[in-house]
Amino acid sequence: xxxxxxxxxxxxxxxxxxxxxxxxxxxxxxxxxxxxxxxxxxxxxxxxxxxxxxxxxxxxxxxxxxxxxxxxxxxxxxxxxxxxxxxxxxxxxxxxxxxxxxxxxxxxxxxxxxxxxxxxxxxxxxxxxxxxxxxxxxxxxxxxxxxxxxxxxxxxxxxxxxxxxxxxxxxxxxxxxxxxxxxxxxxxxxx
Amino acid sequence: xxxxxxxxxxxxxxxxxxxxxxxxxxxxxxxxxxxxxxxxxxxxxxxxxxxxxxxxxxxxxxxxxxxxxxxxxxxxxxxxxxxxxxxxxxxxxxxxxxxxxxxxxxxxxxxxxxxxxxxxxxxxxxxxxxxxxxxxxxxxxxxxxxxxxxxxxxxxxxxxxxxxxxxxxxxxxxxxxxxxxxxxxxxxxxx
Numbered sequence: 580x581x582x583x584x585x586x587x588x589x590x591x592x593x594x595x596x597x598x599x600x601x602x603x604x605x606x607x608x609x610x611x612x613x614x615x616x617x618x619x620x621x622x623x624x625x626x627x628x629x630x631x632x633x634x635x636x637x638x639x640x641x642x643x644x645x646x647x648x649x650x651x652x653x654x655x656x657x658x659x660x661x662x663x664x665x666x667x668x669x670x671x672x673x674x675x676x677x678x679x680x681x682x683x684x685x686x687x688x689x690x691x692x693x694x695x696x697x698x699x700x701x702x703x704x705x706x707x708x709x710x711x712x713x714x715x716x717x718x719x720x721x722x723x724x725x726x727x728x729x730x731x732x733x734x735x736x737x738x739x740x741x742x743x744x745x746x747x748x749x750x751x752x753x754x755x756x757x758x759x760x761x762x763x764x765x766x767x768x769x770x
Numbered sequence: 771x772x773x774x775x776x777x778x779x780x781x782x783x784x785x786x787x788x789x790x791x792x793x794x795x796x797x798x799x800x801x802x803x804x805x806x807x808x809x810x811x812x813x814x815x816x817x818x819x820x821x822x823x824x825x826x827x828x829x830x831x832x833x834x835x836x837x838x839x840x841x842x843x844x845x846x847x848x849x850x851x852x853x854x855x856x857x858x859x860x861x862x863x864x865x866x867x868x869x870x871x872x873x874x875x876x877x878x879x880x881x882x883x884x885x886x887x888x889x890x891x892x893x894x895x896x897x898x899x900x901x902x903x904x905x906x907x908x909x910x911x912x913x914x915x916x917x918x919x920x921x922x923x924x925x926x927x928x929x930x931x932x933x934x935x936x937x938x939x940x941x942x943x944x945x946x947x948x949x950x951x952x953x954x955x956x957x958x959x960x961x
Contacts, residue, residue: 583889583899583902584899595907599900601807602803602804604799606796606800608795608799609793609796609800612796613793636880636881637882689827689920690827690918690920690922691920693773693921693923708775711773712922713790715921716786719918719921722910722914722917723911723914724910725881726909726913727881727907727910730906730909730910731881731903
């Protein structure tokens with residue numbers, strides 16, 4: 580039961596974005612740039628970092644939503660996403676991504692937890708300044724999204740079969756304002 | 771010493787925003803809407819919530835920056851800002867703001883920490899759905915800003931006399947892109 584009077588037919592952050600479109604706009608823009616940029620980290624890697632941080636924050640809606648988006652980018656490899664959630668150190672991913680997930684996990688606790696050794700380890704595995712920047716900001720952004728979603732007790736559908744379709748829409752169309760618009764869900768009537 | 775190669779003449783988040791202007795834009799827009807909106811909560815109340823959360827997150831740069839902005843809005847009442855940082859329950863502020871700071875403190879820990887009783891308490895002191903929404907999102911946003919600033923070890927000036935001038939600029943001009951532009955610091959030459 581959400582803490583405020585939002586549209587209960589919309590799940591998670593979408594109900595909050597519909598409640599306050601003024602703040603939805605920069606939040607969507609931030610997600611679009613941070614999670615769909617293809618320079619440096621791939622969208623799949625970016626979504627895996629977001630999924631991992633959301634899992635650490637125990638945000639059911641976010642870690643399932645972004646986990647499914649990662650699954651889409653990874654051609655359906657749900658096992659890999661599960662492996663990153665539960666024990667990324669043993670997951671079949673690059674050493675570079677492991678070093679960035681280590682930084683993301685520190686950021687989830689506190690910015691001050693990140694050490695020069697964490698950064699040096701990422702650099703030795705090929706991470707650039709931009710990769711490190713984006714990793715820290717993705718992890719920090721999910722510390723916002725997760726708190727926003729759970730702090731207002733927005734509805735997280737328990738039926739996991741509802742997440743893949745929404746994930747495909749985001750992979751196809753991005754994090755534009757249409758994702759929290761109800762109208763966007765109904766196709767326009769044919770003329 | 772920042773973890774990445776940013777302009778070391780710029781402090782805190784301004785150095786990170788100059789490093790990655792693409793993400794700076796939505797972050798500035800979010801701050802502008804959330805912290806300077808005058809509907810419901812006042813800008814002073816919004817900055818006090820941000821200062822308190824930044825203090826809980828032990829982010830020196832953010833709690834001093836936003837504390838000084840709050841001081842500006844409060845006509846120089848630095849004692850009140852100090853009181854909110856250290857023990858808001860005894861501070862000379864409204865019961866409504868105390869109830870919202872209670873929610874913000876919960877969000878700082880985790881979104882799930884916020885209880886229906888916290889929300890009911892805020893309502894009984896006059897908080898609207900919009901006030902509650904904005905409080906949760908401000909607290910969540912500072913969990914991003916604080917982690918961004920400290921996770922990349924950006925420079926936090928230790929000389930507190932440097933904070934008031936920047937605070938006055940923000941109160942006067944807002945969180946526009948100029949706040950992270952070096953050019954904006956030099957007045958245009960007269961024609």
